[in-house]
Amino acid sequence: MYWSIYQLGPVALADETCWFELVAFRTLETQAFVGSVSHLLDVCLSCFFDPTGIDVRYGVRMRLTGYGDLMLCLKVEMLIADIKAIVQAIGANGVSALLPCFFCRRVLSFAAKAQPRFAAVDELVDLGCLDQDRWCKHTNESLKQLLVDLRHTATTQPQELKAKQTLSGYKHVNGDFLSNSFTNLLPINLICLDWMHLFFQSGNWNREVFQILKHASASARNFNAYELMHAYIDKFAFPAGRGIGNLLSSEHWASCKEAKLFKCQASDGLNLYSVMHRFFVAVLLPAIGGSPQHDTVKLQVDSYGQLCDVVDLLQLSKFGKPVPRALFREKVVDWATVHQNAYGVELWYLKSHLTLHLPDVLDARGEDEEDAMFLACWVLEMCLQSRKVCTTLLSCMCTASCIHA
Numbered sequence: 001m002y003w004s005i006y007q008l009g010p011v012a013l014a015d016e017t018c019w020f021e022l023v024a025f026r027t028l029e030t031q032a033f034v035g036s037v038s039h040l041l042d043v044c045l046s047c048f049f050d051p052t053g054i055d056v057r058y059g060v061r062m063r064l065t066g067y068g069d070l071m072l073c074l075k076v077e078m079l080i081a082d083i084k085a086i087v088q089a090i091g092a093n094g095v096s097a098l099l100p101c102f103f104c105r106r107v108l109s110f111a112a113k114a115q116p117r118f119a120a121v122d123e124l125v126d127l128g129c130l131d132q133d134r135w136c137k138h139t140n141e142s143l144k145q146l147l148v149d150l151r152h153t154a155t156t157q158p159q160e161l162k163a164k165q166t167l168s169g170y171k172h173v174n175g176d177f178l179s180n181s182f183t184n185l186l187p188i189n190l191i192c193l194d195w196m197h198l199f200f201q202s203g204n205w206n207r208e209v210f211q212i213l214k215h216a217s218a219s220a221r222n223f224n225a226y227e228l229m230h231a232y233i234d235k236f237a238f239p240a241g242r243g244i245g246n247l248l249s250s251e252h253w254a255s256c257k258e259a260k261l262f263k264c265q266a267s268d269g270l271n272l273y274s275v276m277h278r279f280f281v282a283v284l285l286p287a288i289g290g291s292p293q294h295d296t297v298k299l300q301v302d303s304y305g306q307l308c309d310v311v312d313l314l315q316l317s318k319f320g321k322p323v324p325r326a327l328f329r330e331k332v333v334d335w336a337t338v339h340q341n342a343y344g345v346e347l348w349y350l351k352s353h354l355t356l357h358l359p360d361v362l363d364a365r366g367e368d369e370e371d372a373m374f375l376a377c378w379v380l381e382m383c384l385q386s387r388k389v390c391t392t393l394l395s396c397m398c399t400a401s402c403i404h405a
């Protein structure tokens with residue numbers, strides 16, 4: 001778990017030296033922790049909000065070299081994490097629930113909407129619906145009210161709690177983090193989606209790349225789109241000495257086929273996405289021209305091009321540029337439309353739907369165009385890898401010393 005100061009701004013927050021480690025724990029510990037991740041967050045953050053010691057809500061004096069004294073008054077402004085961690089931290093029901101999206105009140109999973117009891121209800125839509133007016137999005141007030149209702153039901157009518165939780169998409173959690181006094185008490189504004197996970201961590205990008213290569217490879221016997229792409233990418237030199245190493249190999253493609261997505265580390269995906277677009281348009285489509293697969297792959301490449309436009313805009317914050325709100329919303333909707341034009345809802349899943357909420361996340365940061373920024377967790381990608389090695393080693397040492405004791 002890492003923390004930083006929001007006001008440091010998007011450029012600083014895109015650098016991992018500006019994020020500070022609060023605590024490192026293993027998944028096993030979060031599962032065993034009594035009272036869920038919400039409680040764990042409460043305990044870990046309480047070191048900043050100690051009423052008997054230092055409580056940063058009321059200010060703490062800091063002295064900075066070259067600047068002098070300043071007073072910091074802090075509260076929890078934003079929680080950014082992957083979907084699984086957000087779901088656990090806020091007490092949402094999650095991916096396989098009746099209502100998988102924690103931002104919406106009328107969006108059912110595909111499986112739930114297909115059930116006869118919901119299929120006929122016009123007000124309810126499935127995850128593939130692109131008409132945002134029908135989603136009935138939560139506001140800060142509606143979500144606060146829901147959490148109060150669930151708490152009330154838990155104490156006064158506990159026998160009704162389960163049904164209420166199923167139909168609302170949220171669980172009653174004692175000390176729910178969304179209602180924690182450490183936060184700004186605006187629950188919708190608190191939740192920030194991490195676009196890196198939505199696109200590059202088994203995300204939209206990984207799925208679309210795999211589909212294009214798979215369909216193009218089926219265009220002719222002995223035609224291998226993956227190998228052609230490999231040869232094309234090899235000609236490029238990547239910045240900051242970050243090559244793609246041994247990412248591309250026959251073993252790699254075999255593991256992609258097994259996972260049905262293009263597997264690679266998020267930062268490698270960021271290096272590759274625009275080069276791949278150039279390859280798809282300039283090399284791959286002409287190479288399969290005239291084949292029965294051409295028209296299908298053309299639609300898929302159109303979708304990929306829109307996806308690249310969205311990623312281009314998402315990256316602006318890293319360079320200190322505000323993300324143009326209206327243009328971003330338009331580009332995200334364009335991508336969703338062209339994507340469904342190419343794939344229907346075959347590839348559409350919670351991350352695709354949540355991508356359409358990214359403009360809302362941007363709007364939650366206020367109306368000032370200068371404040372329109374996105375953050376992503378991949379600044380901590382390298383850091384996280386070394387933490388994983390350390391915690392694994394510590395865990396082994398722990399076992400060893402127990403045995404010797």
Ligand SMILES: [Zn+2]
Pocket residue numbers: 101102103104107135353354357
């Ligand atoms: Zn939603």
